[in-house]
Amino acid sequence: MITLYQFQPSFGLPNASPFCMKVEVFLKMAQLDYQTKSINDPSKAPNGKLPYITDEKQTVADSTFILQYLINKHNVTLNHNYLERDLAIADAAAKMLENHFYWSLMYNRWLDERYWPITKKAYFGGLPLPLQFIVPPIACGKVKTQLHQQGTSRHSEDKIYQLAFDDIDSISAILGDNHYIIGSEPCVQDASIYAFLANALYPDYDAPLKDRVKQKPNLVTYCDRMRSRYFS
């Protein structure tokens, strides 16, 4: 049995970590049997980050390597007869969300003072009382350092959101009238693209990234289509 180790679900999403959600979406797309286990402290994970999986005696960390492993081990064929060029476009789109858009999403949740109280409550509100005060500033300080070292938080707030708006606009342009990112059936990269867009769109509070996705009707329809296909 495959076990997916991930954060506890929050924001009404399967997972508020888009990387964890990507793996769970993929498991559903591939119709593989799995169970999930919640871990609150990622330092216990093999790479110090979530997600990771175990499958019989194998442990695999990092969503990209997890999907590669599952595809090979369980002979998953999801890419239909898509052209290599279209699959490469889907891959580039997913990587843009994972390695660029992600940082603005992190800023939105952890550093934008309007939304940090909401994030704090969603992620840490269930902790026992002394930990509710101790853990959030430590976790937030860690994210602050990451965002500074990566560079995103060195920009003004407007620019940080503009970076993500451009990503959203590009994904909307690539999707066009397709039902899924490059055609009428999902490919592997839809797992990632949906997980990231859903993380912007579905949390129950208005925020700049959510507003931008909502301005793109094709993205909203896409997310709703993926949600009802895999999570209804």
Ligand SMILES: N[C@@H](CCC(=O)N[C@@H](CS)C(=O)NCC(=O)O)C(=O)O
């Ligand atoms: N490249 C990794 C990224 C995973 C990742 O960044 N996970 C974050 C949550 S979204 C994490 O575990 N952060 C904890 C930390 O950095 O301490 C993947 O694709 O799985």
